Amino acid sequence: MDDQENQGIDCRLAQAISENADAVVIAEAVASLWLEFEAALQPIIGPAAVTALYRRSLNLASATTPGFNRVSTSSAEGNDVDGLREYLTQCSASDALTSGSSFLRTFHELLASLIGPSLAQRLLCPVPMDPLSDLPPQDVPP
16 A cells, blocks of 8 residues: 555544544544444445454554454454454553554555555545535536
8 A cells, every 4th residue: 555545544533533632532533434434345345344354454453553462353243343442542642543543554455455446445535525516617508
């Protein structure tokens, strides 16, 4: 994944938190972003595949954040985002931000490796609420 895509993940996370956010706020933002990604992907690849991506992302991210090994993935749905949230709230704010970003980046990289970076970006990037509002009005023919 190139730096621009990683910056996109970091930017989305930064937009969701304030400058002096504590670990709880950061954990909520990471969990919220994950739930957005999950909601975007489940209708396309199904819950079992999303679960597999979640678990694999935690596993891969544990190479740089060993604490992810302790995150529970045993919920009935398989995506125990509460376990991720709980782990992040126990970190310092700085570590929660670094770890949360690492998890989200790893997930995005994994998805991009499977379906391609362009499609991954389109699936995970939010759609502007009113994309036509910035267009100038069309001239009405006389």
